[in-house]
Amino acid sequence: MKGAYEISRYGPEHKSQVAELQKELWSSDIRLNTAYLEWKYEQNPYLDNIPIYLVWHRGALVAMRGFYGSLWEAGRPRQQFKVYCADDLVIAHGHRNRGLFTLINRAAFEDLPAGGDRFAITLSGGRTTVLGSLTMGWKSIGVMQQVRRESRGAVLARQVRRVIGAVPGFRKYSRWWPAPWERDQFARLDARAASASSAAGGVRLAREPNVEAMADFVAALEMDGRIRHVRNAAYFAWRFRNPMHEYRFLYAGESRLTGYLVLRRGVSDRFDQISAYISDWEASDLGVKEELLRTAIRWGGFSHMIAWAATLSDAARGMLDRAGFVDSGAAAHGMPCVLVRPARGGPAEGEWTIAGRPLLDLASWDLRLLYSMVG
Amino acid sequence: MANQESRGSAQEELLQLIASWDLEMDGPVDTDTPLIASGLFDSLALFNLVVWIEQQVGAPIDPTAVDLAKEWDTVDDIVRFIERRRNRGREQ
Numbered sequence: 001m002k003g004a005y006e007i008s009r010y011g012p013e014h015k016s017q018v019a020e021l022q023k024e025l026w027s028s029d030i031r032l033n034t035a036y037l038e039w040k041y042e043q044n045p046y047l048d049n050i051p052i053y054l055v056w057h058r059g060a061l062v063a064m065r066g067f068y069g070s071l072w073e074a075g076r077p078r079q080q081f082k083v084y085c086a087d088d089l090v091i092a093h094g095h096r097n098r099g100l101f102t103l104i105n106r107a108a109f110e111d112l113p114a115g116g117d118r119f120a121i122t123l124s125g126g127r128t129t130v131l132g133s134l135t136m137g138w139k140s141i142g143v144m145q146q147v148r149r150e151s152r153g154a155v156l157a158r159q160v161r162r163v164i165g166a167v168p169g170f171r172k173y174s175r176w177w178p179a180p181w182e183r184d185q186f187a188r189l190d191a192r193a194a195s196a197s198s199a200a201g202g203v204r205l206a207r208e209p210n211v212e213a214m215a216d217f218v219a220a221l222e223m224d225g226r227i228r229h230v231r232n233a234a235y236f237a238w239r240f241r242n243p244m245h246e247y248r249f250l251y252a253g254e255s256r257l258t259g260y261l262v263l264r265r266g267v268s269d270r271f272d273q274i275s276a277y278i279s280d281w282e283a284s285d286l287g288v289k290e291e292l293l294r295t296a297i298r299w300g301g302f303s304h305m306i307a308w309a310a311t312l313s314d315a316a317r318g319m320l321d322r323a324g325f326v327d328s329g330a331a332a333h334g335m336p337c338v339l340v341r342p343a344r345g346g347p348a349e350g351e352w353t354i355a356g357r358p359l360l361d362l363a364s365w366d367l368r369l370l371y372s373m374v375g
Numbered sequence: 376m377a378n379q380e381s382r383g384s385a386q387e388e389l390l391q392l393i394a395s396w397d398l399e400m401d402g403p404v405d406t407d408t409p410l411i412a413s414g415l416f417d418s419l420a421l422f423n424l425v426v427w428i429e430q431q432v433g434a435p436i437d438p439t440a441v442d443l444a445k446e447w448d449t450v451d452d453i454v455r456f457i458e459r460r461r462n463r464g465r466e467q
Binding site (some may be wrong): 070078091096097098099100101102103129130131132133134135139140143331332333334339367 | 396397398399411414415416417418419420421422425435436437438439441443444450
């Protein structure tokens with residue numbers, strides 16, 4: 001049976017077939033899938049090739065694995081590294097449990113062009129993908145310690161979803177079905193921000209990223225040497241055009257930023273459209289940082305908010321604790337996690353380091369939800 | 376004796392479960408058939424396996440903390456893993 005499958009590299013002529021296949025993972029909307037494919041791979045600022053691997057069966061596209069480019073920095077002085085991020089694995093119904101996961105990943109790592117560093121990373125893997133990856137040389141750097149803040153309305157909505165999910169055929173959709181009071185939460189955020197007095201700690205809301213100001217602000221932050229994304233203007237300009245997400249930006253400071261907090265919500269019907277995710281959060285001092293968080297909560301009145309806490313400072317985690325964020329409970333399954341593995345010809349496990357930092361030690365990393373496609 | 380019966384029962388249950396997953400296999404799966412190193416187990420089969428192991432152990436499993444190729448490669452390995460986890464749970 002495996003002989004009946006053929007693997008090829010993606011070409012522009014495959015775009016519509018990929019968008020159709022990804023109805024199983026990305027969204028049911030082909031136009032949205034096409035826009036996401038173009039944004040993530042064609043407009044990626046770090047790669048001029050598109051390492052997407054496709055599996056065909058009798059002329060039909062049945063599986064895909066993509067790698068998009070990312071730029072990281074670490075050490076003092078800073079060293080930069082281009083890294084392939086593995087993502088977007090999908091295998092069509094009827095072709096699962098046929099060894100395609102192993103087949104496509106093996107083929108990809110034998111073929112990945114030079115241009116990435118010695119390692120590849122995966123930041124957004126679901127439980128199934130993570131499990132498969134663990135059998136193919138990927139290792140977890142640790143649990144991202146997802147924390148969640150829920151309103152009383154969220155608890156009620158969950159009970160409603162449980163009832164809907166008990167109806168045959170509705171389970172898949174009930175997971176992310178928004179209750180009426182969970183819809184249009186960004187609209188509520190916009191309205192409250194517009195009517196808020198300017199005395200709200202000097203915080204203001206924007207629908208578009210101020211990429212230059214954000215990049216200047218990040219560049220001025222002290223670099224502690226941990227491994228982190230290069231968040232420059234090119235990165236921000238690309239990252240916040242993700243068509244699967246809608247973003248809002250809370251800024252502190254007048255002529256120069258003293259901090260920012262980025263919120264996002266999903267627009268795909270395949271994923272969580274209910275929760276507001278804290279994608280990124282930076283400030284020049286702890287007072288500004290806490291004010292940004294409090295303002296986001298006050299203006300948004302969100303039923304669900306989610307953040308990653310694993311590599312935050314103790315002070316930032318304390319702010320989340322005081323704001324009512326609690327562990328989401330996913331950590332017992334080791335999720336969500338970030339996986340790394342050597343690219344082709346990479347080093348042995350004992351030498352998995354970047355700028356002298358051991359990759360399998362969570363303390364080596366400064367990770368943001370923004371780096372993951374979840375953010 | 377009781378332990379051996381329990382192990383045999385778990386092996387039998389797991390073999391039946393694997394047979395129900397419609398995997399593409401060259402021959403029958405036995406208790407020492409490589410499941411992971413051979414690539415027989417796809418990610419979906421692994422997902423189902425984790426769910427079954429969690430039921431057997433009675434606690435969530437963090438698979439990222441397990442060397443799957445060593446500790447879950449065969450039915451025998453998996454049953455031994457479950458026994459270790461149960462024993463660890465009793466000791467705590």
